[in-house]
Amino acid sequence: MDLRVFTEPQQGATYETLLRVAKAAEELNYGAFFRSDHYLHMGAVDGLPGPTDAWITLAGLARETTRIRLGTLMTAGTFRLPGVLAIQVAQVDQMSGGRVELGLGSGWYAEEHAAYGIPFPKEKFGRLEEQLAVVTGLWNTPVGERFDFDGTYYQLSDSPALPKPAQARVPVLIGGHGARRTPALAAQYADEFNIPFASLADTEQQFKRVRAAAEACGRRADDLVYSNALVACVGKTDAEVKRRAEAIGRDVDELKANGLAGSPAEVVERISAFRAVGSQRMYLQMLDLDDLDHLELIASDVMPQLS
Numbered sequence: 361m362d363l364r365v366f367t368e369p370q371q372g373a374t375y376e377t378l379l380r381v382a383k384a385a386e387e388l389n390y391g392a393f394f395r396s397d398h399y400l401h402m403g404a405v406d407g408l409p410g411p412t413d414a415w416i417t418l419a420g421l422a423r424e425t426t427r428i429r430l431g432t433l434m435t436a437g438t439f440r441l442p443g444v445l446a447i448q449v450a451q452v453d454q455m456s457g458g459r460v461e462l463g464l465g466s467g468w469y470a471e472e473h474a475a476y477g478i479p480f481p482k483e484k485f486g487r488l489e490e491q492l493a494v495v496t497g498l499w500n501t502p503v504g505e506r507f508d509f510d511g512t513y514y515q516l517s518d519s520p521a522l523p524k525p526a527q528a529r530v531p532v533l534i535g536g537h538g539a540r541r542t543p544a545l546a547a548q549y550a551d552e553f554n555i556p557f558a559s560l561a562d563t564e565q566q567f568k569r570v571r572a573a574a575e576a577c578g579r580r581a582d583d584l585v586y587s588n589a590l591v592a593c594v595g596k597t598d599a600e601v602k603r604r605a606e607a608i609g610r611d612v613d614e615l616k617a618n619g620l621a622g623s624p625a626e627v628v629e630r631i632s633a634f635r636a637v638g639s640q641r642m643y644l645q646m647l648d649l650d651d652l653d654h655l656e657l658i659a660s661d662v663m664p665q666l667s
Contacts, residue, residue, distance in 0.1 A: 361635055361666040362391040365655065366433055366589055366643035370398035370411050370472075375420060377649050378412070382421050384652050385428055388659035392429035392461070393421065394643060397436050400472035404609065415448045422456035431461035433554065433589060433643060434535060437487055438467030438478060442494035442514055450499065450525040458526035463533035463554065464492060485541060487513045492549040496532065499525060535589075537562070539569060547573035552585040554643070557618065563588060564637035571638075587641035588634050591619035594627050594658055604654060608647040620644065624661035631666060 365385040369378055382393040397414040401407030418430045430452070435445070445464075453460040466484035467473075473480035481487060490511040501507040501521035509516040534546040535554035543566070546553045553570045555563055571581035593608070593615045595601035601622055605612045615621035620630055620642075631642055646654065 361631060361639070362641040363658070363663055363666065364392040364394060364429075364641060364643045365390050366645045367393070367395045367649060368398070368645065368647060369395055369417070369649075370401050370407060371403075371405050371647065372401065372407050372409070373412065373649050374409060375412055375417060378417055379421065379424055380652065381646070381649050381655070382425055382428065382430075384655050386425050388655055389663070390428065390655075390659065391641070392431060393425075394431045394433050394461075394463070397432050397434060397439065398469060398472055399439075399478075400469065400475050402469075415452060418460065419452045419455055422452050422459070425456075425459075427459075429459045429461060430456060431531075431533070432463045433556070434463040434465030434533070436467035436469075437464060437491050438473060438480060438484065442491040443498065443516060443519065445491070446495045446498040447523065449495070449530060450523045453525035453527055453530055454523065456526070460525070460527070461531040461533060461552075462495070463535065464488065464495070465535065483513075489545060490514050492532070492534075492545065496549060497521075499530065533587075537566065539566075543569040543573035544577075546570050546584065547577045547579060550584060552587055552641070554587045554589060556589040556643075557591075558588065559618075560633055560637055563634060563639065567638040585640050586638050587643060588639045589643035589645060591615060591621075592627070592644040592646060592654070592658065593619060593621040594624060594654065594662065596623065596657065596661075604648065604651065607651070624657070624665075627658075627662050628665045631662075635666075 385393045399411040414432050449462050466488040470480050490513050498521045507519040507521040531551040533552045534550040536542040555566050567586050574581045593604045620627045
């Protein structure tokens with residue numbers, strides 16, 4: 361089970377904070393540092409000092425880390441044109457020496473679009489499908505050849521399809537709870553399928569849908585990686601778990617029911633249950649980014665038991 365760190369900087373974090381977390385995650389041998397792609401806080405927080413851009417953040421981290429993989433859960437398709445996104449991701453992949461992964465979603469948070477003057481189109485899923493076709497098509501076009509695309513939402517003509525990422529193939533993550541279109545899209549374009557904040561039963565059902573969709577389009581279901589994202593709240597004692605839950609404004613019982621909360625032994629058991637239904641990778645949503653001791657505890661008391 362690959363454990364990865366997943367952050368939500370729109371809730372309030374500077375680049376320096378994210379850098380500390382990413383470096384700590386690298387030193388503690390987590391599989392990756394991922395961040396969300398949002399420009400507005402959610403819930404009862406002020407979001408100070410304000411949002412940071414996902415790909416600018418990852419560009420900085422690419423130069424200030426050496427081993428850990430870097431990515432997004434999920435880049436909002438509404439924020440960037442696909443040709444521009446392909447250039448951005450390829451450049452950050454070059455800057456990192458080939459450590460980048462692209463999670464791409466349709467975008468959903470209407471309020472952040474209104475707050476920063478970003479168009480919020482009604483038909484987002486069709487746009488996402490074309491964005492995936494354009495981004496992967498640009499990367500897959502051999503050097504010296506040209507790329508054209510004539511879609512409903514995007515048109516590219518005589519593109520040199522440059523630059524290329526450092527990796528032969530940048531892993532693409534697609535995720536969500538949709539029962540039909542999401543599995544089909546993952547089967548066509550994804551290297552990894554992620555289901556966020558889901559129960560065991562919903563995880564198992566959605567993984568089965570994606571596996572069936574992959575087989576239906578001629579892929580081996582096992583060619584994809586299957587992953588979850590869940591909030592983490594781990595402590596050596598009940599008091600420590602409660603303190604960490606209070607720090608992020610959550611209830612311990614609710615976190616135990618819907619996330620990864622409790623003692624290291626309880627969290628190992630919980631993650632193992634997800635592994636039993638097909639999960640291979642867990643993104644630990646870390647909401648208190650000043651609590652580096654939390655990362656250390658998971659690395660020392662949870663990670664070894666899942667190796």
